[in-house]
Amino acid sequence: DDASDEGLRTIKIGAIFDLTGATSDVGVDYADGVRGYVEWVNAQGGIAGHTIDLFYQDYAYQVDRAEQLYSQFVQEGAVVFMGWGTGDTEALRLRITEDQIPFSSASLSHVLGDAVESPYNFLVATTYSDQFKIVLRWISEDYQARGGTGAPQVALMHNASPFGMSPWVYGGEAYAAEIGVVVTRYEMSRGATDFTAEFTRIRQAGAEYVVFQNTSAPVSVAIRSARSLGIDATFVCLNWCANALLMRLVGEDAEGLVGAMPYAPLTADVPGVQPLRDYLEERGESYTERTNAYTQGWYTFSIFAEGLRRVIDAGQDLTGHNIKIALESIRDLDMAGVTIPITFTATDHRGSKGLRLFQVENGTWTPLTDFLTAP
Amino acid sequence: MSEPDALPGLHIDRVSLRFGGVAALTDVSFNIQAGELLALIGPNGAGKTSVLNCISGLYRPQEGSIRLVSEGVEHDLTDLAPHNIAQLGVARTFQNIELFKHMTVLDNLMLGRHVHMRGGVLSSGIFLGRQRREEIAHRREVENVIDFLNLESIRRATVGNLPYGKQKLVELGRALALDPAVLLLDEPMAGMNSEEKESMARFILDVHEQSDTTPVVIDHDMDVIMDISDRVVVLDFGRVLAEGTPEEIKMNKLVIDAYLGEETIRVGSGV
Amino acid sequence: MDTFLQLTVSGLSTGMIYALAAVGFVVIYKASDVINFAQGDLLLFGTYLIFFSIVQLNLPWTVGIMLTLLIAVAMGLLIERVVLRPLIGEPIISMIMVTIGLSSVLRALANALWGPQPRTFPSFLPDGVISIGTAVVGFDRVLAIPLGLALLVLLGFFFRRTRDGIAMRAIADDQQAALSMGISIPRVFAIAWAIAAVTAAIGGMMLGNIVGVSQSVAAIGLRVFPVVILGGLDSIGGAVLGGVIIGLLEVYTGGYIGHGLNLIVPYFVLIIMLMVRPYGLFGKPIIERV
């Protein structure tokens, strides 16, 4: 009858967001991106005629809460789950394998892309270590282009967490040695009001490039410390600080910053961001306020939507296993310039291996390079 | 620890104690012989409580020594920690009542048995066999104290809510539960009416007469002190002013001037 | 040598910022023997309130600062009235725990009012840096030094000489006896919380200028905990000295050793120092007279 037909035609998706916790500065935009996409796609008639029912909750970056919400949503029938941080994604990794729930997260740690270790985790953006490698290669080229001799000196300033360490431990260290870039690590402690100590050492070491793996707020404090000390180096932000927020926070000091962006900012001149801008404008919001976390949330879900569509089109049941297989069949999915085309295989769940460097010019992120792929 | 060359009891030898500029005790020496009932009196701030604190190890005198001779062994208390001194059989009460306020009377008294009990964490947590038997055996001892002090009706009352006088009794009970060789009482009669003083005095005398405990009493109530004590030591400005039987002390001019006052002696026939 | 000078200068300024954040702790402790876990959130409100006045209400600076201080006082009074007053006479641990609860509520409130996104406001302190030999330090950070010292003098006078200052310390010692003197505990607590909120607002304004308007300001509250312990929980002078010592320690460890050790080295030093002086540098000892 009608009701059961209706029931069949909704797809339940679970999601946890960080709206109040430690990473809420970017978590909110990501969440809004996901919710935006769901609303948008439902308004378009859903995925192959199925509407999406998104169960979501703030988990305040607390692992226990994430676990609770996960089991609640799955019990209520969620077939796909959108995670967020490294801690919760790790904590749920084995559970989702047993429950066969395809899982995405904004944590781009390398292990999560290993389809053997974590068969149900899908990485829809470039891993931190791939990002770092791309940046290192660019640095080495840039350095030579500027006429530098010898090995370029790079300082990696990172959050003291798995997220912060990830670029380094999963290949970054080895790759730096391989291409002859000298990288020194500096931890950024929580709640610091000042990074003079670190930059004093960076200056002594004579680093020409400083790479940040942290969120925008602490990076902005660091950049100010650096500017007041007059540090003369190129600053490069990886994913979670390369955004509009950072620009707002540091103001004029942002000029010249380089950002490694797996997902294009909403201000970028690529066709893929147009639907997002339209959607936001329709709701009376200005897209310039939004960070690329919004794009990332939106498109992360869109890729899973592609997987769902393929299962439905093949007339199969919407089980986690089927969705996983469908996702693994995605090859070179065109992302309209937002990211490089996405590919998953049965052995490799790192969907994207490329990113684009942007640079702040006159207060806007402007493309510095075309898409670069990981070595 | 060594073979004693002194009589059983407590020997306070040339003890001096200073706090910054304040000389609380200067060259104080006196003996407490096992079996006597000694009273320690003196004006406010004379250093009586300080002497007790030195004996029980709460204060460490800069000079002098305190030795305890009991059961044929001599212990130097001067450098021992308070809990070690308690283990040697020195118990006390406090001027300002220092009970475990949130616990019941029973638990306070059971704590008095602490040094005599052996249970460790593991056996306590499992609470079978030996531990249970130990608990019951000591409970029996404590019930004797409760019986002696007439505390049955308040056995399970929380100590903090008891009236002052009852708290004083519980504190005495806790000290008695230790089964001490020396019992130091700091102003046990303070704040009591005459009826209660009578029973408190009686309890002290009973302890003195019926057990091997040597009581030392500080108090400002001269009627009680002069009635019950065998010997009196008077402190003034941190020094021993006089020592003797109650009769001698009552007549001592120095003591009258410094402490008793003329009136007390004249009207001394009242409580 | 240049490095050392630079580190010292930064350490001093950071230390004074800590001291600014710390005096609020001391005031509350002096009045009630309570560590206020919500102090960081009061700082946070200081930051957001100045943002609110300047950016959202578009007020001129002077008016904005006045308004911020005014709202801070009101908040202090409200907190006292609603949360602390019912706990008068309860054990210390209850009062401490209630500040943990308060912290959570305030954080949620700030989030509801201003959202989690970090914000900025036009810097109201002159930009630019001051050079001391080869070392440089941002002007906004240097300002913490006179501010901190001014608070030290003012509060020092308040606690030693004024009736309410003495009453505050009396309450911390013995609430019942204080009541019997006719001291109104609610009134004095209210004063204490108002002062704490005001110092927090001042600190918060500074921090907003230095690190931006975001939830991370609250985290500074926790970093300040060792500062007050080192100085002695109830000593304003101790807070200032403690702040400077911890600030220097952090920056020296960060500058010479690194590895994130700057977060924990202060704790080691702190505990070693406490073993020598159990009540911090200038804290009052517990009096155990029996």
Place this chain on the structure above:
Amino acid sequence: MTMECGVFHTTYTSDIALRRVPAERLRLGLFVIVVIAFPFLASPYWLNLANQIAIATVGAIGLNILVGYTGQISLGQGAFMAVGAYTAGLLTLNFGLPWGPSIVFACLVTSAIGTFFGMPSLRLKGLYLAIATLAAQEIIEWVITHWTGVTGGTEALVVPAPQLFGVRMNTDFRFYWLVVILASATALFTANLFRSRIGRAFLAVRDQDVAASVIGVNVFRYKLLAFATSSFFVGLAGALIAYYRNIVSWERFTLETSLFYLAMIIVGGLGSIRGSFFGAALITLLPALITNAGRMLQDSAPAIASQLPNIQQASFGLIIILFLVFEPKGLSKLWQNVKDYFYVWPFAYRRGEGRH
């Protein structure tokens, strides 16, 4: 005709029993039945919550030993749990030790480390000593994230599910039995502890340490012992989390965790085992309940639903405040009031002397 008008005990054994009256034993019996029946009736979601509560109960009892019974505020709960979790995880992972011995080891190691951080109690008191536990939190966290060779640094450990009689305890249903038994054992052990010598000495040290020392309690030793005993159970909770979640990541054991546990024992009742359970249950269930309430409102009152995250956070604080303001002795006191009411029911007077 004579009538007994109260419960009298004629032997010391019955007088020191944990459950002294028939009603108490009846209630215990009912509780046991509910606990046994529960997993057969509950959905996995509720089982998951139940397991979390059981583990949190162990941790809360551990914390209560230190805070509630010995009067020492601890901000290091999270870190001590981490020690338990990592020790258990590493022993199983690197040495293939079965879960049983490695849990015991984990408890002992945590106990030792807890004792180490309790050492400053030789000199420090009150809030000054609390800093030692905060230092423990920061230092242990640092060590875990930086001692990469041993702990894997910031990466999470993957711990295999424990085996019991050849059965893998990898479902909520199976794990339930393990945690419930261990939680009960913890509760029983602690209850026993506090009706005997050691526990009384803990309480004495809390109430009046000078008086404790003059009746022969070695105050320093007992403070250390309290740290040791407390961290033993805290370590147990940590180890259980390792085996239950199979993934050990330091992010689960931050200062925030410490504050959560403090909230549990405050809301439940300081110095009460029953309170530890109540508090663990309430603080674990609260976010779940609010989530569910919020999701019901999602369509009818979207404005409220959108503030849900803030409501969550505020409610955690509010519940602490409300309890402290209206019932500072926590849920265990509320429970006591209910019992007192029914104790002599239908007569409306209450027992003269309360037990605490």
Place this chain on the structure above:
Amino acid sequence: MSVLLEFNNVEVRYDDVILVLRGLSLQVQEGQIAALLGSNGAGKTTALKATSGLLDIEDGKVTDGTIHFAGKEIQGQSADRIVRDGIFQVVEGRHVFEHLTVHENLVAGAYTRRDRSSIARDMDRVYDYFPLLADRQKQWAGYLSGGEQQMLAVGRALMARPRMLLLDEPSLGLAPVLVRGIFDIIKRINEEEGTTILLVEQNARLALSISDYAYVMEGGRVVLEGTSKEMVENEDVREFYLGLGEVGRRSYRDVKHYRRRKRWLS
């Protein structure tokens, strides 16, 4: 003479259940010294706290009856209001502010006063009465001996210059010479300044020697009252409070054992 303080059938409970005062009624005339005697736990301290508003902090409440001060109902009012109205209580058991100096303790005593100039004069008067305190002005009160703290507690009361003074065992722990001294001081305050005094004191002989009127409390109510002269003559008072039998004072050594009641566990 008018009635300054009046208890009318006052009932006080702690924690909502523990009934301590059970219909206490008494009156204190303006300018009088009234003594309140009674055994431990009779509720004397509770009565004083009910007057001065200190019950609140201990979870106690006046649940019935009225307390009038100078014609005004004061039960349930906050302590600071009551102090400002002119009632000052010296609490039992020397509650001095440990971390305040002796001097600051005295300043705190004058908290409600505005007349700065005479505060200094009163301070000198206190030091005059208690020279021991004068030597310790700058020292933390927590380090004083028990008796010295008691002097400070009384000294603080003198600083407040109240209309009515409630004294809870002022002689507690004082040396005999000082006990006499402190009662002289009480008498002088009463006579020279006209301060009305309600005195709770276990030393009944001294209390009766300076008071005009006396009440005996038992179990939360008054069981006996009369002028102090009458009371000294009263058989029961002589027996239980003055320790005088028909044959005069007996030695504490001769007091009989109190026989113990049958004991029950629980």
